[in-house]
Amino acid sequence: MKGHDAAVDALRALIRIPTVSDWDPAREDRSAFEALLAELRERFPRLHAACEVERIGGDALLVRWPGRTREAPVVLMAHLDVVPVGEASAWTHPPFAGDLADGHVWGRGALDCKGSLVATCQAVEDLIEDGVTPGRDVWLSFGCNEEVSGRAAQDAVAVLRERGVEPWFVLDEGGAIVQGALPGVDAPMAVVGVSEKGTVDVELIARGDGGHASAPRRMGPTSRLARAILRLERKPFPSHLPDATLDMLERAGSHARMPYAVAFRHARRLRPVLSRVLPQLGHETAAMARTTVAVTQLSGSPGANVIAATARAHVNMRVMVGETVDGAVARIRSTIKDPHVEVVVVSGNEPSPVSPTDDAAYALLESTLRDVFPGTVAVPYVMLAATDSRHFHRVWPRVYRFTPFRMTAAQRASIHGADERIGIDDLRDGVAWYRRLIEQL
Numbered sequence: 001m002k003g004h005d006a007a008v009d010a011l012r013a014l015i016r017i018p019t020v021s022d023w024d025p026a027r028e029d030r031s032a033f034e035a036l037l038a039e040l041r042e043r044f045p046r047l048h049a050a051c052e053v054e055r056i057g058g059d060a061l062l063v064r065w066p067g068r069t070r071e072a073p074v075v076l077m078a079h080l081d082v083v084p085v086g087e088a089s090a091w092t093h094p095p096f097a098g099d100l101a102d103g104h105v106w107g108r109g110a111l112d113c114k115g116s117l118v119a120t121c122q123a124v125e126d127l128i129e130d131g132v133t134p135g136r137d138v139w140l141s142f143g144c145n146e147e148v149s150g151r152a153a154q155d156a157v158a159v160l161r162e163r164g165v166e167p168w169f170v171l172d173e174g175g176a177i178v179q180g181a182l183p184g185v186d187a188p189m190a191v192v193g194v195s196e197k198g199t200v201d202v203e204l205i206a207r208g209d210g211g212h213a214s215a216p217r218r219m220g221p222t223s224r225l226a227r228a229i230l231r232l233e234r235k236p237f238p239s240h241l242p243d244a245t246l247d248m249l250e251r252a253g254s255h256a257r258m259p260y261a262v263a264f265r266h267a268r269r270l271r272p273v274l275s276r277v278l279p280q281l282g283h284e285t286a287a288m289a290r291t292t293v294a295v296t297q298l299s300g301s302p303g304a305n306v307i308a309a310t311a312r313a314h315v316n317m318r319v320m321v322g323e324t325v326d327g328a329v330a331r332i333r334s335t336i337k338d339p340h341v342e343v344v345v346v347s348g349n350e351p352s353p354v355s356p357t358d359d360a361a362y363a364l365l366e367s368t369l370r371d372v373f374p375g376t377v378a379v380p381y382v383m384l385a386a387t388d389s390r391h392f393h394r395v396w397p398r399v400y401r402f403t404p405f406r407m408t409a410a411q412r413a414s415i416h417g418a419d420e421r422i423g424i425d426d427l428r429d430g431v432a433w434y435r436r437l438i439e440q441l
């Protein structure tokens with residue numbers, strides 16, 4: 001069976017193998033990853049015969065499909081692991097059944113990221129069957145611990161560097177083909193991530209004497225911590241628009257209705273106004289325009305009648321492109337303005353550089369989009385979430401984050417949520433997009 005229905009069957013088979021990654025690798029089911037790799041060998045035999053396939057860093061795959069020339073290669077990425085399902089009863093179809101219903105394949109990983117894993121492999125498999133050899137080497141890098149910020153992608157980068165590989169560009173999961181993402185734009189937009197925000201995890205710690213809850217003192221550790229959290233909430237980071245976001249608005253401008261068309265086309269001149277307006281439009285547009293601060297975990301005393309001697313809050317920040325981890329930490333210190341609240345940095349990743357949108361690599365993605373999804377407008381954007389490709393972006397300049405599937409708002413919400421699903425036509429068009437991309441390399 002060739003092509004498109006093979007992709008649907010392969011995706012259903014991969015969803016049935018619960019490759020859930022965990023922050024503690026000891027709690028991962030190694031046999032599931034083993035089974036997934038075996039399933040890939042079964043479903044994509046030509047890929048495994050014609051390409052050099054190796055396992056790195058445990059269960060990750062690094063694949064080289066030799067091309068006709070020594071031109072700089074291209075790296076296509078996806079990941080094999082998925083996030084847990086949460087409340088399984090919230091799902092319309094069981095999360096690991098791979099059901100085919102209402103024109104969709106249902107299950108954890110359908111979009112993130114087994115869909116693009118299958119679409120990539122199917123495109124390669126079909127091209128090999130048709131006797132096609134790519135114009136340059138194509139590398140496939142499939143990590144096994146993306147969802148828990150594991151090391152697989154760093155290992156892949158290390159291996160590629162060791163072998164002197166200098167990719168022309170790298171393509172990983174990221175933006176999709178969406179509708180209604182920008183006000184005033186009716187056409188579907190393919191949003192291509194050209195950068196991603198940084199992340200900082202910080203612990204806030206307030207200490208005191210503790211003691212019995214029957215005789216509390218004023219401003220104990222819990223009150224002090226609460227005051228610090230409220231200060232952070234009341235004084236958000238200043239908003240500003242990075243160049244990549246202006247680029248997005250300008251490109252969308254020629255496809256927007258009035259009055260948006262004018263505002264977007266003159267985005268550069270209107271930067272100060274837009275920087276003020278975007279945060280007012282909702283929490284998602286606010287996140288596009290500033291470093292965000294989320295208090296995600298709180299802890300106090302272990303007993304209901306015990307005053308906390310130590311109160312802690314975990315803060316997860318997403319650092320705007322153009323800012324730094326150190327700058328973000330310094331700012332929350334000065335906002336909290338309390339020497340008795342310790343600010344301890346747990347981990348930090350700087351924002352990514354910004355990939356170019358004015359050269360041949362981006363133009364190739366754009367023209368491939370026009371070919372396979374006519375009427376779709378390609379725009380660059382800054383991703384809010386982190387992907388494995390940030391490790392590639394530290395070393396190589398052209399890293400694009402795009403998943404070639406149409407996704408409704410409900411589907412986007414299903415990623416890491418309930419009822420994750422992909423339309424079978426969308427999976428088929430995704431296969432066609434990877435195929436067209438590889439044909440033109």
Ligand SMILES: [Zn+2]
Pocket residue numbers: 079112113146173
């Ligand atoms: Zn993912």
